[in-house]
Amino acid sequence: MLGSMGRTRVREQDRPRGRRGRTQSGDPEAEGATGDPRVAGLGTAVSRLRRELAAYPGEFADRGVAEEELAALAAMVEGGSPEITRMRRSLLLIVGSIGSVSALGPALMAVRTGVEVFGGPPSRGA
Numbered sequence: 001m002l003g004s005m006g007r008t009r010v011r012e013q014d015r016p017r018g019r020r021g022r023t024q025s026g027d028p029e030a031e032g033a034t035g036d037p038r039v040a041g042l043g044t045a046v047s048r049l050r051r052e053l054a055a056y057p058g059e060f061a062d063r064g065v066a067e068e069e070l071a072a073l074a075a076m077v078e079g080g081s082p083e084i085t086r087m088r089r090s091l092l093l094i095v096g097s098i099g100s101v102s103a104l105g106p107a108l109m110a111v112r113t114g115v116e117v118f119g120g121p122p123s124r125g126a
Contacts, residue, residue: 036080038114039077039080039082041117042082042111042114042118044110044114049094049111050067052104053107056104060097066094069090070094070111072086072090073087073090073091073094073111084119087118091111095108095112
Protein backbone atom coordinates (compact mmCIF):
# COMPACT_ATOMS: atom_id res chain seq x y z
CA MET A 1 0.00 0.00 0.00
CA LEU A 2 1.40 3.37 -0.97
CA GLY A 3 1.04 6.09 1.61
CA SER A 4 -0.07 9.54 0.53
CA MET A 5 1.37 11.37 3.51
CA GLY A 6 3.49 14.32 2.43
CA ARG A 7 2.28 14.36 -1.15
CA THR A 8 1.01 17.63 -2.48
CA ARG A 9 -1.85 17.74 -4.93
CA VAL A 10 -2.79 20.99 -6.62
CA ARG A 11 -6.45 21.30 -7.41
CA GLU A 12 -7.36 22.88 -10.72
CA GLN A 13 -9.12 25.80 -9.03
CA ASP A 14 -5.93 26.54 -7.01
CA ARG A 15 -3.71 26.90 -10.06
CA PRO A 16 -2.59 30.41 -11.02
CA ARG A 17 -4.51 31.85 -13.93
CA GLY A 18 -3.70 34.22 -16.71
CA ARG A 19 -6.20 36.12 -18.80
CA ARG A 20 -9.58 34.58 -19.56
CA GLY A 21 -9.10 31.92 -16.86
CA ARG A 22 -6.38 30.03 -18.70
CA THR A 23 -3.07 29.12 -17.23
CA GLN A 24 -0.36 31.46 -18.42
CA SER A 25 1.84 28.89 -20.15
CA GLY A 26 -0.37 25.82 -20.13
CA ASP A 27 1.56 24.54 -17.10
CA PRO A 28 1.10 26.74 -14.03
CA GLU A 29 4.31 25.51 -12.44
CA ALA A 30 6.32 26.12 -15.58
CA GLU A 31 6.39 29.89 -15.59
CA GLY A 32 6.88 32.40 -12.84
CA ALA A 33 5.47 35.88 -12.62
CA THR A 34 8.52 37.45 -14.28
CA GLY A 35 8.36 35.55 -17.57
CA ASP A 36 12.06 34.66 -17.11
CA PRO A 37 12.84 31.68 -19.37
CA ARG A 38 15.11 30.23 -16.66
CA VAL A 39 12.18 30.21 -14.26
CA ALA A 40 9.97 28.64 -16.92
CA GLY A 41 12.55 25.92 -17.59
CA LEU A 42 12.96 25.15 -13.90
CA GLY A 43 9.18 25.05 -13.46
CA THR A 44 8.83 22.56 -16.30
CA ALA A 45 11.56 20.34 -14.85
CA VAL A 46 10.11 20.47 -11.32
CA SER A 47 6.63 19.69 -12.61
CA ARG A 48 7.95 16.70 -14.57
CA LEU A 49 9.87 15.28 -11.60
CA ARG A 50 6.87 15.74 -9.31
CA ARG A 51 4.67 13.82 -11.77
CA GLU A 52 7.22 11.03 -12.20
CA LEU A 53 7.80 10.74 -8.46
CA ALA A 54 4.05 10.57 -7.83
CA ALA A 55 3.75 7.80 -10.43
CA TYR A 56 6.77 5.85 -9.16
CA PRO A 57 5.40 2.70 -7.52
CA GLY A 58 8.28 1.97 -5.16
CA GLU A 59 8.61 3.30 -1.65
CA PHE A 60 11.82 4.60 -0.16
CA ALA A 61 12.64 6.17 3.18
CA ASP A 62 13.15 9.78 2.07
CA ARG A 63 10.33 10.09 -0.44
CA GLY A 64 8.55 12.64 1.76
CA VAL A 65 11.68 14.81 1.87
CA ALA A 66 11.88 14.82 -1.92
CA GLU A 67 8.19 15.70 -2.24
CA GLU A 68 8.49 18.56 0.26
CA GLU A 69 11.54 20.04 -1.45
CA LEU A 70 9.93 19.75 -4.88
CA ALA A 71 6.92 21.59 -3.46
CA ALA A 72 9.29 24.28 -2.14
CA LEU A 73 10.92 24.62 -5.57
CA ALA A 74 7.51 24.82 -7.22
CA ALA A 75 6.51 27.60 -4.81
CA MET A 76 9.69 29.52 -5.64
CA VAL A 77 8.94 29.16 -9.35
CA GLU A 78 5.41 30.42 -8.84
CA GLY A 79 6.84 33.44 -7.00
CA GLY A 80 8.90 34.24 -10.09
CA SER A 81 12.29 34.95 -8.51
CA PRO A 82 13.78 31.87 -6.89
CA GLU A 83 16.48 32.32 -4.25
CA ILE A 84 19.64 30.62 -5.54
CA THR A 85 20.91 29.43 -2.15
CA ARG A 86 17.53 27.94 -1.25
CA MET A 87 17.19 26.29 -4.68
CA ARG A 88 20.61 24.66 -4.30
CA ARG A 89 19.73 23.41 -0.81
CA SER A 90 16.49 21.92 -2.12
CA LEU A 91 18.35 20.30 -5.01
CA LEU A 92 20.86 18.68 -2.63
CA LEU A 93 18.07 17.31 -0.46
CA ILE A 94 16.20 15.98 -3.50
CA VAL A 95 19.32 14.32 -4.92
CA GLY A 96 20.08 12.80 -1.53
CA SER A 97 16.52 11.52 -1.26
CA ILE A 98 15.98 10.03 -4.71
CA GLY A 99 19.38 10.06 -6.38
CA SER A 100 19.68 6.27 -6.29
CA VAL A 101 16.32 5.72 -8.04
CA SER A 102 17.54 5.30 -11.61
CA ALA A 103 14.04 5.54 -13.10
CA LEU A 104 13.85 9.15 -11.91
CA GLY A 105 17.37 10.05 -13.10
CA PRO A 106 16.50 11.93 -16.31
CA ALA A 107 13.84 14.06 -14.61
CA LEU A 108 16.17 14.70 -11.67
CA MET A 109 18.93 15.79 -14.06
CA ALA A 110 16.52 18.24 -15.71
CA VAL A 111 15.83 19.83 -12.30
CA ARG A 112 19.56 20.05 -11.64
CA THR A 113 20.11 21.74 -14.98
CA GLY A 114 17.21 24.11 -14.26
CA VAL A 115 18.83 25.16 -10.98
CA GLU A 116 22.32 25.49 -12.46
CA VAL A 117 21.25 28.05 -15.08
CA PHE A 118 20.76 30.54 -12.27
CA GLY A 119 24.49 30.42 -11.46
CA GLY A 120 26.19 30.01 -8.14
CA PRO A 121 25.31 31.52 -4.82
CA PRO A 122 26.24 35.20 -4.36
CA SER A 123 29.84 35.73 -3.32
CA ARG A 124 30.53 36.87 0.23
CA GLY A 125 32.51 39.96 1.02
CA ALA A 126 34.51 42.10 -1.35
